[in-house]
Amino acid sequence: MPENLDRLTTYIHHLLLHVAPLTPSKEYDNWRKRFVRDRLLLTNIISIVFVCTFIYLNVGIIAPASENLDNPSSIYGSTFLICLVVAQLLGLSLNLIILYRHREFSPIHTCLAFLSYSGATLLLPQIQHMLVGKTMPLAGWSLLLMLQAILIPVHWQWHLLSQAIFVGLISISLFLFRFPFVEIPGVMKMPVHIILTVVFLSTFAVTNLGVYLYERLLIREFELRQQLQLFLHAVSHDLRNPVTGTLMLLNNLPQRDGDAVIPNDVLAQVIDSHERQLVLINSLLEAHVHETHGIVLQPQQTNLETLVQTIADDLYPIVQKRQGRIIPLIPDDLPLLWVDVLHLRRVYENLITNAVQYNHPGVCIALKAAVEGDYVHCTVSDNGQGIRDLKQLPLQGTRHPSQSSASIFERYNRGRDRRRPLHLGLGLYICQQIIEAHKGHIGVESRLGKGTTFWFTLPLTGNFQT
Template sequence: MSPIVTPQLQLQTITGAVRQLLTALPWPEPLLLALPELGTALACDRLRLWQVHQPLPSQDLWLSPYADWGRDEKAIPSPAQITPLPSFNYWFSRLRAGHSLQTWVGEFPGVEQQWLESLGIMSVLALPITVEGQLWGIFTVEYAQAMYHWPEEEILTIQTFTEPLGGVLGLRRSSCPINANEKQLQEQDEILVQLSRRKSLHQGDLHQSLQEIVATAATTLGVARTSVWLYTKDRIKIRCITLYERLEDRYSSGQELAAADYPDYFQALEQERVIAAHDAVTDSRTHEFAQGYLIPLGITAMLDAPIWAEGTMIGVVCHEHLVSQRRWTVAEQQFAASIADLVSLAIEASDRHKALAELQASEDRLKSFFQATSEAVIIHDQGRIIDINESAEDLFGYTPGEMIGQSVLMVTDPSSRELIISRIQQPSDQPLEAVGQRKNGSTFVGEIQGKSIFYQGRPARVVGIRDITQRKQAETDLRLAAQREQLLAEIALRIRRSLELQDILNTTVVEVRHCLHADRVFIAYLAPHPCRVKIVAAASHQTWETDLEQLLNQPVYLESLLDIATPSGQSAPKIQDFSLGELNADLQAIYQDHHIQSSLVIPIPQDHCGDQVVLVIQQCAVPRIWQPFELQLLEQLANQVAIALQQAALYQKLAALNANLEYQVEERTAQLRQKMTELEELNRLKDVFLHAVSHDLRTPVLGTLMVLNNLMPEKTDETDISVPVRVLQRMVQSHERQLTLIESLLDIHFDDEQTMELDLAPLNFSEFLDGILMDLDPLLAKNQAYINNEIPDDLPMVLADGSQLRRVFENLITNALKHNRPGLTLTFTARTQDQALLCTVEDDGIGILPEQLEHLFDLYYRGKQSRQRSGIGLGLYLCRQIINAHHGKIGVMSTPGAGATFWMTLPVIFEHAPREPQGDLTLDRF
C-alpha cells in the first residue's frame, strides 16, 4: 500500500491549535476544539490522547483515553482502558526518555499485530506528553487503512503542539487545587453517571451491562479482579455471573461457592453495607476464604458490597487486590457500594425488559393467533362484543363496525339464545353447540368454546366459533349409513346361513318386507321365449294377499316387468312410481284389481336358472316415493342375493363333484397299495441280488488277488517272470478297487440290516493321520498333491474304531484326488469343541455345486461334475454310516471354484475337565 501524502504543515495551523489550548474555556473543551483542527491539517484518520496509569511500581501500567478525534464517525471506539503487552516495555522506556516512535502493524509478530488491529491502527506515530518532567500520557497520530512513514521534519512540527500540550495540562492541574479525596469522589461520580447512561443498561442487556460495570470498576479502583456473584435459586450456593481480570483483560464465569462453607462472610454481608478487608487473610469476615481461595490466587485485600433487590440480598460484587495489602479509602468503599447498587439496577432492568418482552411476545402471539386462526373469534364483555377477527367477519357477514358494541345475541339463532344467555351468566370453558345466524338470515351449527382473559386492561371472554354444519350432516349421514350397513349385514348373514336355494329366497323376501315395511314382496323367474313365469318366493301382508301367478301371467304386466328387468346398459334399478291416470287402460285395470299403488323392481343378476330373476316390492295401502338410500340398499341386497344364489349353485355342483371324487380316491388308493406291494417285493429282490452278487464276486476276486500277489516278486526290478511287473501292478490295483467296491456293497447291505458294530479303543488322532498319509504317500506323489497338516500333537485321545475311521479318511482323500486336477493342496485341522474333536479335510479344488451338497452323502449318488466316475456312489454314504456309528456328525461346505471342506466330530477321552475352544474355527461355521 502506498503512503498517504500529507500536505506541508503550516506554522499557523500549529499556532491556531495551541491557541485553542490556551483559551479560558472550561477544560477539556479547548483540547476538543484543537484536535479537529490539527487532524484536518495532518490529513490523518485519528488523533488520540492516552493517559498513562501505574498505581504501584509492582503493577503493570495501563492506559485510558483522555481525548480523541476521528475523521470517520464509524471508527472503532476507544476502550475504557487498555493494558499494553509486556513486549511494548521498550516503547515506554523510549517515550519516558522523551523520544517519539512510529511503526505499522506489519513490523510486529502476530500477538502485537492483533493488539494494534483491535484498536483500529494500521500506522501510528506516538509522542510523549510530559507533565512536570514525568510521562503523563501519549499522543498518537494514526492511519487506519494505510502504511505511512513520518519524515523527521514533520515529527518536529507535530511536537510544536505536543510540548505546549504537556505544559497546559500541568498548568490546568496546578491552577485547580482540589482535595484528593474530593477529586476521587468527583471522578467516581462521573464514572457512575457514565455507567448509568450506557445503552446496555437501559436495553436490559444484563451480560453486556455487567461486563462494562466490572471492567470500569476494576479500572477505577485499580484492582486485579472484579466479579459479580448471585445466589442460586435454592440459596445454597453463589455462582459467579461474570469475572473481569484487568491485567489479562479477560472475562470468565461459572465458578460456584457453597454458602454453608463461609458462614461469617455471608453473615457480614447481611449486616454491613460494605466489607472492606484491608488484609483479607486475617480479617474475621473473609478469613474463611484464605486456604481455598485467597492464598492460591494471591489475593491480599477485598472490597465486597452486597447486592440487594426488593429487600433481599441476592448476591455480592467483589473487588480483589493482589500482591500487597491495601487500605481502602472511604471514597472507594462508597464507590463499591454504588457499583453494587448499579448491578442491582442492571438486574432489575434486565428482569423488567424480559417481562416486557414476554408480555409483548404474548400479546403478539395473541394478536397473530387472533387474526391468523381459521376459526371465528369474538371477544366480549358480559355479552357485549369488544373485538372480532377476519374469520368472524367471513362467517357472519358483518363488518367489525357493525358487530363491535352489539350483543352476541345478534348473531345467535332464536332457538339457541337461552343457551347463550345462560352461558354468559355462568361462564364455562366447556365447549357447547349452538345455532348461529348470519347477516343474510341463513343459519349454521357452531361449536363454541370460550376462555376468560384480560383484554385491553379489563376482564373479557374470548370465544372461538367453528362452523360444524357439514360435520353434523356428515355424522348424520354416517349414522344412517352405519344403520343401513348393519341391516344389510344382518340380512346377508341370514341369507348365507343356508346353502339351499329355496331357504335363501324365502329369507330374502321376508327380510326385505320387514326392513322396508312393504306390503308385498316376491321373487320371480321370467322367460320371454316361450313366455313363462315362476314365483319362487313371496311374502305379503295378510290384508294384501293376491294371486301372484295370475298377476304375472297377464301379458301386459309381464311385458312391463321384462322391460324393467332386461339389461339396457343401465345398472341402476328402475322405479315404477305413478298415478293410475298415467297408465294405459290395461295396466290401470290390472293394478286396480291387485291393489298396487307403487312398485319397485330390482333385477338380480345370475346365470344358472331362468333368463331373468327379479325382486319386486309393492306398496298397496298408499302410494310411496322410494328414497335414494332405499334404492342403494336394495341394490346392495340384490348383489348379496346374487352371490348367495351363485354359492348355492356351486355348492350343488361341488356336492356332485365330491361324491365323484371320493369314488376316484378310493379307486386310486387301491392302485397305490398294489404298487407299494410291488415296490417292496422289488426292493427285497434287489437286496438279495446285491448280497448274492457281492458274495459271489468277492470270492474270485480274493482268489485272483492272492495269485497275483504270489506272482509278484519281492523286488520289482527282477525280470525272471513272464508277466511284466507294471501289468501285475495294474491288475492288483484293479482287483483292489473291485474288492473295495464289493466290501462297500456288503457294508451297506449289512448296515441296512442292522447297526454297524465297532471295535472302539483309545486313538491318538495325530499319529493316526500321520500313518494314513504315510500309506497314501505314493498316491499323493503321483497326483502331485501338497499336504498341509495343522493338527497339533497335544490333542486328547479319541474313542474310535481305527480300521473303520481309516476308511473314512482314505475315502475323503482319494475322492479329493480323483475329482480334481494334479497339484491339489490338502489341509487337515483338528481341535476340541464341546467335548468332541472337530476335524476338517479341506482342498483348494474345483468345489461342489450347491444343488449337489444336500445329496452328497446319499446312497449311489455321484457328482455330475466328476472327471472320473469309476465309483458307484458308496464312499461318502459309507463315511456317514461310520461317523454316525461313532455318535458323531459329518458334513461339507463348498463354494464352486473355491474348493471344499469336509468336517466331522468324534468323541474324545478327557483326562481332566475339557479345555476351552482354541482358535476362531467353530462348528457354527460349517
C-alpha cells in the first residue's frame, strides 16, 4: 500500500510538472509578438476570403431561394446579408491596414488587434442581429473562433477573453433582451439552449487547453533551441581556449641549440589544459551514450559507509588543492544497498567536484545518509556561495525535485554563469540519469551565501531493471 501511494504521488508530481506554466524568456516574448502579428495578417486575409465566399453563397444562392419560399419574411434576405458582410469586410480591412502600416506593436496593441479581429468577425454580426430582434446562430460563426485558435496558437488568455465577450453578448441577447435564435421553433428553444451551452463550452475549453499546451511546448522548444546555441558556443569556447593557450605557450618556448626547452611550469599548464579538454570530451560522449542506449546497471550489495569513505579518500588531493575538506558522516549501521558501485561512485564524484570547482577555496563538504521509509536519503552539502539560478527552496520533507531546481539537471545547462565549465552541467545531467536508473530521485536545495545541498534517494530493495 505505501508503495502504491508513493507511485501515485510520483505520477501526480510528474503530471503537474508537465502541465505547470512555464515562464517565457524575453527572447520568446519578442518572437511571439512578431508571430502574432504575422498570423493576424494571415487570419484576416483568410477571413476576408471566407466572407467573400459567404457573400456569394448567400446572396447568389440561398437568399434567392428563400425569397421563393412560402415564408418570405425570413431574416436572411439579400439586404440584411449585404449589410452583414459589408460590416465584416470593413472591420477586417481596417484591421488589415493597421497591421500592414505598423510593423512593431506593443503587447497591449497586439492584444487589441487580436480582439478587433474577433469583434469584426463575430461581435458586429451579433449586434446586427440584435438590431432586428434576433440572436445569431452559433454553429457557423463559431468556426471563426476555431480558425483563430488554429492559426494563432498562443496567448490562451486572449482566446478565452474573446470567447467570453462573444458568449456574453450572445447571453445578453438571448436572456436579457429575450431575442430568439433565428428560425428555431418555440418548443425547441430550451433543448437547443442546453445543447449549445454544453457543446460550445466544451469546445472552448478543449480549444483553450490545446492552445495552452501547444504554447507550453513552443516555450520549451524555444528554450531548448537557445540551450543548443549556448551549448555550441560553450563547446567551441571550452575546447578552443586550451588549444589557443597551448599554441601560444609552444610558440613562445625558448630555443636552445635548435631544440625547444619546455620549462616545468609550462609543461604543467599544457597538461592541465589537455586534461580539461579530455574531461569535457568524455562527458559529452558519456551523456550521448546514456541518452541513446540508456544506463546499464551492474548492481551488487554495497556498504554505503565504506564506499563513501573510499571516495572521500580518493578525492582528498583534489579537495586539498583548493584548501577544502570532505567530512564523511555516513552511519555504519546502514543496511546494505543493491546498487551499481561504479555509477554511484560517479554521482558522488560529480557532486563533490561541483562543490570544489564552483565555490571559493576553503569549502567544507559534508556527506550524509539516513534511512527514510523505503529509501536511503543521501546528501552532499557544502558551505559555499549557493546557486543563483534557484529561485526558491523545495518544500520541506519533499523527496521530489521542485520545478525551480529541475532545470539545473538539464543537459548542457550552465545556469547564468557562462564562465562555468560545460562539463559541470553535463555531470549533473549524468547524475540524474544514474539515480533515476536506480528508481530514485535527485534534487537540490540552496541559499545564496549559505551553501548548497544536493540530495538523492536510493531504494532499499533493488527492484530496478538492469
